[in-house]
Amino acid sequence: MLTGIATVAVGCVPTYGSIGAAAPALLLALRFLQGLGLGGEWGGAVLLTAEHAPANRRGLWASFPQIGPAVGFLLANGVMLALTASLTEAQFAAWGWRVPFWAAGLLAAAGLLLRTSVPETPQFKQLAETGRRASAPLAEVVRGHWRLVLLTAGALAVGYALFYAVSTWSLAYATEHLGVSRTVMLTCIMAAVAVKGAVTPFAAMLGDRYGRRPLCLAGCTAAALWMFPMVALLHTAEPLLMFLGFLGAMLAFITMFAVVAAYLPELYEPRVRCTGAAVGYNLAGVLGGALTPLVATAMAHGEGPPWGVAVYLTALALLSLACFTLLPETRPAPAPVVEATPA
Numbered sequence: 417m418l419t420g421i422a423t424v425a426v427g428c429v430p431t432y433g434s435i436g437a438a439a440p441a442l443l444l445a446l447r448f449l450q451g452l453g454l455g456g457e458w459g460g461a462v463l464l465t466a467e468h469a470p471a472n473r474r475g476l477w478a479s480f481p482q483i484g485p486a487v488g489f490l491l492a493n494g495v496m497l498a499l500t501a502s503l504t505e506a507q508f509a510a511w512g513w514r515v516p517f518w519a520a521g522l523l524a525a526a527g528l529l530l531r532t533s534v535p536e537t538p539q540f541k542q543l544a545e546t547g548r549r550a551s552a553p554l555a556e557v558v559r560g561h562w563r564l565v566l567l568t569a570g571a572l573a574v575g576y577a578l579f580y581a582v583s584t585w586s587l588a589y590a591t592e593h594l595g596v597s598r599t600v601m602l603t604c605i606m607a608a609v610a611v612k613g614a615v616t617p618f619a620a621m622l623g624d625r626y627g628r629r630p631l632c633l634a635g636c637t638a639a640a641l642w643m644f645p646m647v648a649l650l651h652t653a654e655p656l657l658m659f660l661g662f663l664g665a666m667l668a669f670i671t672m673f674a675v676v677a678a679y680l681p682e683l684y685e686p687r688v689r690c691t692g693a694a695v696g697y698n699l700a701g702v703l704g705g706a707l708t709p710l711v712a713t714a715m716a717h718g719e720g721p722p723w724g725v726a727v728y729l730t731a732l733a734l735l736s737l738a739c740f741t742l743l744p745e746t747r748p749a750p751a752p753v754v755e756a757t758p759a
Contacts, residue, residue: 417453417524417528418449418450418452418453418456419449419450419453419454419457419524420453420520420521420523420524420525420527420528421449421524422446422447422449422450422453423446423450423517423520423521423524424517424518424520424521424524425446426443426446426447426450426517427514427515427516427517427518428514428517429442429443429446430442455694455697455698455701456694458481458694458697458698459690459691459693459694459697460690460694461481462478462481462482462677462678462680462681462693463537463681463689463690463693464534464537465477465478465480465481465677466478466677466678466681466682467537467538467539467540467681468537468538469678472624473624474624474678474682475620475621475623475624475628475674475675475677475678475679475747476617476620476621476624477678478620478677478678478681479616479617479619479620479674479675479677479678480617481677482616482620482670482673482674482676482677483613483616483617485579486609486610486612486613486616487613489583489606489609490606490609490610490613492516493602493605493606494606495515495516495519496513496516496602497599497602497603499512499513499515499516500512500599539686540686543686543687549687553687553688553690553691553692554691554695556687556688556691557684557688557691557692557695560688561684561688561692564683564684564692564696565692565695565696565699566699567696567739567742567743568680568683568693568696568697568700568739568743569696569697569699569700569703570700570703570735570736570738570739571632571636571700571736571739571740571743572672572673572676572696572697572700572704572736573700573703573704573732573735573736574636574639574672574704574729574732574733574735574736575635575669575672575673575676575700575704575736576700576701576703576704576705576708577704577705577707577708577729577732578639578665578666578668578669578729579666579669579705580704580705580708580709581665581708581709581712581725581729582605582608582609582662582665582666583605583609584708584709585708585709585712585713585716585725586601586605586650586658586662587601587602587605588709588713589650589712589713589716589722590650590653590658593716594651594653595653596653596658600655601658603655604655604658604659604662605662607659607662607663608659608662608663608665608666609666611663611666611667612666612667612669612670615667615670615674616670616673616674617674619631619670619671619674619675620674620675620678623674623675623678623679623747624747627745627747628675628676628678628679628682628745628746628747629679629740629743629744629745629746630745631671631672631674631675632671632672632675632676632679632740632743633737633740633741634671635668635669635670635671635672635673636668636672636733636734636736636737636740637733637737638664638667638668638671639665639668639669639729639730639733639736640730640733640734640737642664642665642668643665643725643726643729643730643733644723644726644730645661645664646661646662646664646665646726647661647721647722647723647725647726648661648721649661650662650721651720651721651722676697678746679746680692680693680696680697681693682746682747683743683744683746704732708728708729708732711725711728712725712728712729715728
């Protein structure tokens with residue numbers, strides 16, 4: 417509800433010409449509420465799917481919320497491309513840009529209706545019935561699990577950095593420095609994100625079979641090896657080559673993030689599982705997502721390829737690789753096969 421109401425309200429914000437500096441201040445406040453709602457929603461969404469899932473399919477079930485960002489990205493930018501193609505520049509500036517925010521209200525209403533029909537998980541019911549629910553879960557996580565929170569935040573930081581480097585920074589860099597049209601760039605990025613969304617459940621099934629940690633280590637390694645080629649391909653300004661650069665980054669990203677929805681909750685004990693997973697996940701968003709566009713923009717100067725961005729992303733991938741190395745494997749061991757005793 418918080419995310420949906422704040423998103424619709426963004427589409428209703430008066431212009432700067434109408435209310436002056438209050439307009440950007442109001443927009444900033446609504447964006448904060450969007451992030452607050454999303455940050456709380458992720459932990460609950462993956463926990464509902466993971467704790468309802470069979471033990472040997474937990475990664476697959478928990479991967480479906482991870483498809484949501486890809487679907488949302490495609491919907492949002494698809495609508496924006498359609499509006500810019502069908503409206504004049506004056507119409508788009510006057511009211512066209514507001515339409516996607518209003519339409520998001522329908523998605524929020526559908527999500528709320530769906531959520532009210534989903535029962536609590538068996539583990540949560542057991543904690544509630546036995547009185548073992550944490551009375552102050554955030555304090556308990558900070559006091560007793562701070563090392564795990566920092567490790568998970570560092571481990572996931574590169575995932576956010578990859579996604580925002582592709583979806584935000586590269587779009588601005590190519591349109592402003594390389595002269596590539598915004599439509600071409602969005603098409604390249606959307607194609608890579610679409611492949612990422614399609615691959616998500618298959619990567620999650622690999623996690624169920626071979627373990628969460630091996631896939632996370634593989635994704636971090638691929639990210640560390642791919643950042644320099646990605647920057648080089650981006651600098652060519654050729655659509656197909658840029659798409660290949662983005663695709664490699666998105667595949668490295670989803671190799672990790674397809675399994676983290678099951679991996680993070682499994683790292684924490686049930687009484688603080690939702691809070692611990694959400695805090696670690698969102699702290700990674702601050703470290704990797706909030707800083708990356710700013711740092712990358714500051715480093716992308718000069719005529720040649722922005723190698724400084726590649727250095728930054730590679731260093732972040734190596735940091736995440738080190739953090740994943742220190743985390744344990746959590747995939748449940750298969751049940752032993754018991755042979756029938758002959759009569």
